Amino acid sequence: MYFSRIIFSVCLALTTCSVAAIELIDSLHSLVLDAKQVLTLDNTADFTPTAVSDVETERLGPNSLAVYAPENAGFYSLVLSNNKTSKRLLVIVKKPFNANNKQLNNYQIGLYPAPYKGYTQYSAPNGFIEVFEKDLSRQLTPHVQVKNVICKQVSGFPKYLYVNNDGLMMLEDLLSFIQNEGIKVSKFAFISGYRTPHYNRSIGNGKHSRHQYGDAFDLYIDEDGDGRMDDLNGDGKLTIADVDVLYKVFEKFQKHSRYNGGIGRYKPASHHGGFVHIDNRGFTARW
Structure with a gap:
C-alpha cells in the first residue's frame, strides 16, 4: 500500500486529479474520466486487470480497484477478468x-x-x-x-x-x-x-x-x-x-x-x- 499512499498524496496536490467511486455492474461499459482522475471501481472482488489493458490500476481492498486515468485525452481500454468471464471497459479521458x-x-x-x-x-x-x-x-x-x-x-x-x-x-x-x-x-x-x-x-x-x-x-x-x-x-x-x-x-x-x-x-x-x-x-x- 506504500505505492497507493504516494499516488494519493500526489493527487491531493493536483487540482486535475480527483477521486470518485463507481460500481462495476452489467450496464457499465464506459468510464468517462477527467485527466489524471483516480476512480475507485467497486464490486471487483474476483476481477483482475489483464495484460491487454492500457490503463494503470491497483488493488485497494478486497472489493475495490483504483483506476488511474491517463494524462492525455483519448480512448483507452481496461479489461478485467475472472475464472468465468471478462469485462471490457472503454476508459474515456476528457x-x-x-x-x-x-x-x-x-x-x-x-x-x-x-x-x-x-x-x-x-x-x-x-x-x-x-x-x-x-x-x-x-x-x-x-x-x-x-x-x-x-x-x-x-x-x-x-x-x-x-x-x-x-x-x-x-x-x-x-x-x-x-x-x-x-x-x-x-x-x-x-x-x-x-x-x-x-x-x-x-x-x-x-x-x-x-x-x-x-x-x-x-x-x-x-x-x-x-x-x-x-x-x-x-x-x-x-x-x-x-x-x-x-x-x-x-x-x-x-x-x-x-x-x-x-x-x-x-x-x-x-x-x-x-x-x-x-x-x-x-x-x-x-x-
Whole structure:
C-alpha cells in the first residue's frame, strides 16, 4: 500500500486529479474520466486487470480497484477478468475545458448559463470527449455509438462531446427494461443527444436544456428502419398513440430504477415520426 499512499498524496496536490467511486455492474461499459482522475471501481472482488489493458490500476481492498486515468485525452481500454468471464471497459479521458471560454480547438462550445436554481447537476462540464472522424463509429456501450449522441452542429474535426457515466448506463438499463416489457427493440434510434450551448441556442431551445449536460436523449424505436417511430400499439397507424406507448414505459422505468428526471412526449411531424425525451436531471419533470 506504500505505492497507493504516494499516488494519493500526489493527487491531493493536483487540482486535475480527483477521486470518485463507481460500481462495476452489467450496464457499465464506459468510464468517462477527467485527466489524471483516480476512480475507485467497486464490486471487483474476483476481477483482475489483464495484460491487454492500457490503463494503470491497483488493488485497494478486497472489493475495490483504483483506476488511474491517463494524462492525455483519448480512448483507452481496461479489461478485467475472472475464472468465468471478462469485462471490457472503454476508459474515456476528457480534454480539459475552461467554462469561461466559448471554443475548444476552434469548435464552438458557447457559454454555459449559471446553474439552474443553483443545482450542481447543472454546472458546466470541466472537459469534453475529443472526437475525430474515425471515432464516430466507436461503441460507447454495446448499443450506443459516438455518432448517436454527438452534437449535430456543423463543423470539422475534432468535434467535442459531453456525456456522463450515468447517462450511458441509463440508456443500457432503459433498453433492457423496455425489452423485458415485451416491446420489440434491439437498439434505440436517436433524434438528439448532446448539444453545445452554441447549438442549443441556435435552434431556439431553452438555455437550461438538459441536453447540454450529458444525460438527456430524444429516442424512438425504429426496428423497420424507415426513420420514424414504429407502430408500437399495433393499430396499423403511426400516430401520437405510439409515442404514448413509449412514454408510459419510460415513466415506469424511472419509477422502478435509480434514475430520476424529465420525460417528454413529442408528436409526429413532417421531419420525424415522434419521439420521447428522457434525462437524469435528479428531479421529476413531465411534459
